[in-house]
Amino acid sequence: MRRKAQPKTEPVVPAEILEQAKRSISEDTVQKKVAKCSVCAAETTNVSGEPLCWVCRRLKISAWHEIEQQMPAQE
Ligand SMILES: [Zn+2]
Numbered sequence: 001m002r003r004k005a006q007p008k009t010e011p012v013v014p015a016e017i018l019e020q021a022k023r024s025i026s027e028d029t030v031q032k033k034v035a036k037c038s039v040c041a042a043e044t045t046n047v048s049g050e051p052l053c054w055v056c057r058r059l060k061i062s063a064w065h066e067i068e069q070q071m072p073a074q075e
Pocket residue numbers: 037038039040041042052053054055056057
């Protein structure tokens with residue numbers, strides 16, 4: 001009666017290394033020129049035009065639409 005040696009199921013990338021990689025990536029993005037949203041200071045990669053994150057951009061756009069709708073139609 002032989003016991004079958006079970007192969008160790010190791011993850012392809014150890015969690016520690018994965019964590020280190022994640023950290024280095026986040027450090028990379030910090031070192032890179034990252035635009036910060038002028039409203040909520042969230043990081044945004046969209047540096048063209050206004051420094052707004054997508055959330056504030058959407059809020060602003062929806063606010064514009066609201067203002068347009070609330071404005072009384074001039075005759
Ligand atoms: Zn924002």
